[in-house]
Amino acid sequence: MSEKLLEVLKTAGLDVLSCMQCGTCTGSCPSGRHTGLNTRRILRDARKNRTEVLSDDALWLCTTCYTCQERCPRGIPITDALLELRRLAVREGFMLPEHRKVSETVLECGHAVPLDEETKKKREELGLEPIPETVQKYPEALEELKTLLKTCKFDKLIAEK
C-alpha cells in the first residue's frame, strides 16, 4: 500500500482528521456490542496511516447501519469512510471467501441470490410466472451484464491474489 490511507480518504471527500476520539461511534455500534469491532480505533488507525487496518477482519463486521455516522458529533462520514477502507482492502486482496462467492454468483446469473426450484413452485402457487421478469429470463440482458462487469474488470478484482 504505497498511498497514504489518510490521503486516499481525503481524496474521496472523507476527512477523518476532525475525529476527537470521543467513542460515540463505538458506543453506538450494534455489531460492536457482540464483536471486536471498535470503530473509534479503526478511525484512529486510518488517521495514523496504519495500513494493518486493511487486513483487520473487524472491517467486515460492520453492517453499514450508519448509526455511528448519524451520531458523530463532528459530522464525520464514518460509515462511508469504512466502506472506502474496505475497497482499499479488496484492492490489496483482502476478501472473505463468502464474499468472493456472492460476487461470482452475480457474475454468473446477475443476482446475488439466484432463483431456486422451491421458489419457482411458490411463484406458481401465487399465480406468478415461474421465472421473474429480471435478467434471469433474458439471455441477452445477462450477456449485457456480463460484458459490463468485465469492462469494469470486476472478474479480475475478485480473483484470488
Place this chain on the structure above:
Amino acid sequence: MTKLSLFLGCIVPNRYPGIENATKLCLQKLGVDACDLPGASCCPAPGVFKSFDKATWLALASRNIVLSERMGRDILTVCNGCYGSLADANMELKKDPELRASTNSYLKEIGMEFKGTIEVRHIIEFLYREFGPEKLKDYITRPLDLKVALHYGCHLIKPSKDRNLGETESPVFFDELVEATGAKSVDYTDKMMCCGAGGGVRSGHVAVSLEMLEHKLACIRQAGVDCIVNACPFCHLQFDRGQLAVNEKFGTDYSIPVLHYSQLLGLTLGFSPGELGIEQNAVQNIEFLAKVYEISAGLR
C-alpha cells in the same frame, strides 16, 4: 401521479415472491401505474458491491436505472438495500459530472447512457408522500386488529442527509402507515437497531449476524406482538429464516410471524393471506395464520 417501474431485486422474486405479488396487488388496488422492469439485475447489493469497488457498483446500478429511464418511469423499490444502492447511485451520478462521465464510459460498451432523468423511490416513502396515512385509510376494507413490532431497517432512513425523511433516532412516518391499517405499532427496546444482516455480515460472519438478530428477537418478544413488520426483504429474510437459525444456535423457541409492509397493507385492502404469500414464510405460526384468515374473512 408518477409512473413507476417495479424493481424486484434478488430476494423478492427469488425467495419471497409473496412480497412481489402483494406489492403488485396493492399498487393495482391503489390505482398506481406500475409495470415490470424486464432485464433488471441485482441492484447491486450495497453491503457487498459498495464495499468492493465503487466503479462496478455504479455501473451495475446505473444499468438498472437506465432501463427505467428508457421507459420514462421512476423506479419503485420494495427493499431498503435496493433503495440504498439505486437512490444513492442515482444521486451521486446526477450531481458529479466526472463520476457520470466515467460510469458512462463503461455503459457505452453495452450501448447505454445514464441521463439522470428519473427518480428512485421506496414504497414506504412513496406511500407516505403520495398518499399519506389519512388518504390510505379510504382504501381500507378490513381493519387489522394486530399488535405489530415495526422494524424500519437502516437504509430506508439513513444516511439521513440523502434521505430527507427526518431524524433517525425515533422516526414516526412508517408507524403512521402501519397504524393506518388499524394495527397498533408497539414500542420496543432497540426498535431502531439493525437486524444484523447488512454490510455483508450475514454472508461473511453469520454467527455475529445471528447474535444481533437474537437480541432484536428477545426485545420484540418482550413487547408481546402478533408479528414483525418490515420494509426490506433482506431484513425479512433475516427475521424469518434467521429465526429458525437462531432457534437452532441458541436453543430458543421463537415463532414470531414476519410480514413485509406490502403484505400487511394487502390484508387490510382485502386480499387473502394465500394471495399475499404469508403462508410461504419459514416461520409457521398457526395461531397467527388463523387470526389473519379470520380478519380476511371478515370474522374479526
